Amino acid sequence: MGFLLPAIGVALVVGVWFLVHPLTRFLPAPGEVWTEAILVLGESETYFNILRSLRRLIIGLGAGYILAFFVALAGRASEWWRRFFSVYVYVTITIPSLAVALFSLMVFGLSEVSVYISVATIIFPFVVVSLHEGFEALDARLNDMSRVYRLSTSQRLRHVAIPEMAPFLFAALRNAYALAWKILVVTEVFSAQQTGIGAEYNRAYDFFALDRLVVWVVFFLIVVFGVEFGLFRPWERRVFRWRAARDG
Amino acid sequence: MDEIDMIDQYIDIRGLSFWYRDQPQPAVRNVDLSVSKGEFACIVGPSGCGKSTLLSILSGLFTPQQGTVVVDGKTQFADGHRSDTETSPCGYMFQDARLLPWRTVRQNITVALQAAGHPEDTWEDNVRRHLRMLRLEGYEDAWPLNLSGGQRARVAIARALAIQPAFILMDEPFSTLDEVTGRFLRGELLELWQRTGVTIVFVTHSIREAVYLADHIYLMTAGPGEIFARESVDLARPRRYEDPRLTEIEGRLIDMVLDRWGYFNGGEVV
Numbered sequence: 001m002g003f004l005l006p007a008i009g010v011a012l013v014v015g016v017w018f019l020v021h022p023l024t025r026f027l028p029a030p031g032e033v034w035t036e037a038i039l040v041l042g043e044s045e046t047y048f049n050i051l052r053s054l055r056r057l058i059i060g061l062g063a064g065y066i067l068a069f070f071v072a073l074a075g076r077a078s079e080w081w082r083r084f085f086s087v088y089v090y091v092t093i094t095i096p097s098l099a100v101a102l103f104s105l106m107v108f109g110l111s112e113v114s115v116y117i118s119v120a121t122i123i124f125p126f127v128v129v130s131l132h133e134g135f136e137a138l139d140a141r142l143n144d145m146s147r148v149y150r151l152s153t154s155q156r157l158r159h160v161a162i163p164e165m166a167p168f169l170f171a172a173l174r175n176a177y178a179l180a181w182k183i184l185v186v187t188e189v190f191s192a193q194q195t196g197i198g199a200e201y202n203r204a205y206d207f208f209a210l211d212r213l214v215v216w217v218v219f220f221l222i223v224v225f226g227v228e229f230g231l232f233r234p235w236e237r238r239v240f241r242w243r244a245a246r247d248g
Numbered sequence: 249m250d251e252i253d254m255i256d257q258y259i260d261i262r263g264l265s266f267w268y269r270d271q272p273q274p275a276v277r278n279v280d281l282s283v284s285k286g287e288f289a290c291i292v293g294p295s296g297c298g299k300s301t302l303l304s305i306l307s308g309l310f311t312p313q314q315g316t317v318v319v320d321g322k323t324q325f326a327d328g329h330r331s332d333t334e335t336s337p338c339g340y341m342f343q344d345a346r347l348l349p350w351r352t353v354r355q356n357i358t359v360a361l362q363a364a365g366h367p368e369d370t371w372e373d374n375v376r377r378h379l380r381m382l383r384l385e386g387y388e389d390a391w392p393l394n395l396s397g398g399q400r401a402r403v404a405i406a407r408a409l410a411i412q413p414a415f416i417l418m419d420e421p422f423s424t425l426d427e428v429t430g431r432f433l434r435g436e437l438l439e440l441w442q443r444t445g446v447t448i449v450f451v452t453h454s455i456r457e458a459v460y461l462a463d464h465i466y467l468m469t470a471g472p473g474e475i476f477a478r479e480s481v482d483l484a485r486p487r488r489y490e491d492p493r494l495t496e497i498e499g500r501l502i503d504m505v506l507d508r509w510g511y512f513n514g515g516e517v518v
Contacts (some may be wrong), residue, residue, distance in 0.1 A: 096488045143345060148307045148340040149411070158361050163350040242350045242391040 028211040034209040037218070050223060053184060053196040056112065060119025061180045067120065067171065068127035075128070076135040085128070093125035099189040115196075122183040123176040130175065134168025146222050168237055174232060181224055195225075254469060257318075258285040258447055259306070260276055261413060264315030264325075266301055275301040278473040279315070283415075283449060288441055290458035291451045291475075292501075292508045293468030299451040302473070303417045306449065307338050319414055337364045339416035339446075343423060345400035347407075348394040349494075353379070354388040357407050364411040378406040381440060398429040405437065415447040423452070431489065434461060438485055455505070459498050466510025467501065469508045 014030060021027040028036075038044050069087075078137055092100075101118045108114035138161065146156045152191035162169070188198020204213035261281040265274045276298035283289045290491040291300045304310045305317065308324070347356045357378065358371045366374065379385055382402040392400055401421060408416045422430040429442050438461065441448055452458055458465045459481055467477040479501060483493055 086395060141344075142340070142348070144304075144309065145340075145342065145346045147309055148338070149360045149363050149407075150337055151359065155359060155363060159348055159351060159355075163348070164352075 001210045002019060007115075026208075026210060033211045036209075037124070037215045038214050040212070046219075049196050049200055050219065053188065053198070054223065056115045056188075057119065057177075057180055057184050058114040059112075060184065061123060061135045064118060064120030064123040064180075065176055066128050066171075069122050070229075071124075071129060072128050072131035075132060080133070081225050082132075088126050089125040092121055097183045098135050098186060101183060101190060103189055105187065105192075110192050112193075115125045115184065115191060119180050121180050121182050127176050130168055130172040131165070134172075137168070138164055142234060147167060163214065163239075170232075170236055170239070174228075177232075178224075181220075186218070253378045255284040259449070260316075260318040261285040261306075262303075264305065264312050266298070266305060266310060266314075268301075272300075272377050274472045276305075277474050278290075279468060281475055283447060285320075285447055287447055288325070288438075288461060288463045289449050289466065290462035290464070291449065291466045291468060291503075291507060292453075292455055292458045293453065293454055293457045293473055294470050297471045298473030299453075299468060300419055301418050303449070303451055306415075307340055307417055308335070310414055318470065330503075337411055337412035338413060339413035340406055341401075341404050341416065341418040341421040343420050345392070345397075345404040346404055347400060349392050351402050352389050352391060353384065353395075355408050356392065360407050360411050366411070371478070372500045374410050375406075378410045381409070381443075382436070383404045383483075384404075395428075397425050398433060401425060401429075401433055405433075409440065409444060409446065413446070415449060418448060418450040420433070420452050422457070423454075435486065437461075441487070455498050455501050456489075457475075459494050459501065460489060461516045465501065467505055467508070470510050476508060479504075 018030055039241070071085045075085055097118075100121050104114040104118040104121070142160055142164065146160050151159065184196070185198035185201060188194075188196040189202045191199065193199070195200050196204065197216060200216045201213060204210070204216060222234060253444070259282070259481075260342055262277055264279040264281075265277050267274045268400070279302065281289075281291075281302075291299055291302065301310065305312050305325070306392065307309070308330075311328065311330050315325070316323060316327070316332050319335065322335060323331045323336055324333075325331065348359070349355075351359065354375050357375050361371050362376060375388065376385075379388065381403055384399065384402055384406065387395065387403075392403065395403065422433055422503045425433065434457070436446075438447075450458075450461060462481055465481065466475045467479065468474065469476050479497075483496060483497075487494060
């Protein structure tokens with residue numbers, strides 16, 4: 001089954017951990033981490049921090065994605081706009097995420113806006129590039145069909161362009177989602193508010209609490225994979241059911 | 249060449265020329281074409297002669313730089329201008345079925361119905377009727393990718409008919425299908441054409457296909473395309489491919505096109 005190999009992979013890491021931890025002074029035993037996890041799960045702050053991170057992710061990701069969509073659309077509509085925006089794409093794709101995080105924290109200070117902006121800025125260029133490719137891939141033949149049958153603009157968007165772009169929209173969303181988490185926690189580490197998953201990493205580091213850090217990494221993985229398997233995969237399966245039909 | 253009946257022409261094209269941008273030569277030049285209502289017209293020409301361009305103009309995709317196009321007494325184009333009068337939509341069959349693969353068979357038809365302004369409460373009945381006509385009952389909710397090439401072509405015919413078009417344009421719709429499926433669908437198409445009385449303009453490079461299908465065949469020169477002959481096929485339907493009279497007409501037409509299509513040394517045609 002699909003879960004067997006990943007399960008073996010996890011078991012291997014835990015096995016090595018179990019064997020190796022007594023040889024070091026700093027690695028906690030798996031059992032200690034487990035106890036710590038139960039403890040952390042009992043704190044109400046835990047849930048507050050997870051939800052706070054999720055909220056920031058959704059707003060930052062949403063804003064960056066929507067902005068990138070319109071920039072890609074403008075670039076599709078005219079060469080002038082494409083060249084106008086390309087400098088923003090090149091710059092944001094090149095600067096280090098850490099610099100973006102520090103910059104927006106310094107400029108926008110304490111407010112939540114600084115976190116949203118750093119997430120949106122980092123994902124923006126990748127979404128533009130990937131949607132640009134999507135627009136390029138639109139089939140002129142389906143466009144002719146829509147014109148001959150006189151489909152209205154909204155019909156063409158709904159029945160032709162968006163379904164046709166769907167693979168690119170999804171690819172862009174997934175990559176942006178993964179990237180957004182990484183920049184989000186970095187920003188949270190440095191944010192003065194000290195809330196969210198990144199802030200928990202920071203606290204674990206301050207106390208040199210490796211067990212706590214491991215617990216929060218695991219929580220992070222659960223949240224990221226939860227969205228992947230609970231939202232993206234079923235959604236994709238539904239949108240692309242016309243394709244799967246061929247095999248089944 | 250027959251005398252073209254000037255009265256009661258349903259589709260009437262006069263002196264039509266079209267240039268693609270940045271091309272020194274026109275794609276079609278000075279085309280005259282008259283099709284009466286309910287006619288099955290075939291336009292035959294070699295590849296690259298501008299047949300498809302002609303269909304794109306008739307369907308309203310391109311505006312010709314010269315000439316007039318009148319359909320059902322309503323001017324669509326006159327001397328490089330598109331007329332403002334409301335024109336009825338046409339049905340169109342492309343070389344491929346050109347369905348939306350992410351929409352079901354039913355949705356593919358209803359999207360066209362909605363665009364053509366059919367009221368929503370008529371869709372269901374319309375779809376059912378046309379799918380039955382094309383022997384596709386039970387495939388309403390099927391995805392196009394799950395259908396055979398022949399079935400997809402039939403959905404495309406259903407879509408073209410369902411919008412109750414002023415006429416149907418067909419651009420070599422059976423050329424990508426295997427021989428037996430193609431023959432079968434040609435027979436079905438003729439049956440539907442007789443039942444519905446719709447006007448069909450069918451483009452092909454195959455003289456045999458044209459002779460089998462058409463009332464009148466319009467022969468085009470190699471590009472830039474002009475129509476140089478109109479030939480009638482006065483054979484009762486259903487016709488048979490093996491009919492010697494059909495072969496005879498085919499032979500005569502091939503003789504006519506040989507030098508027009510640039511085969512001076514008796515190259516292969518068909």
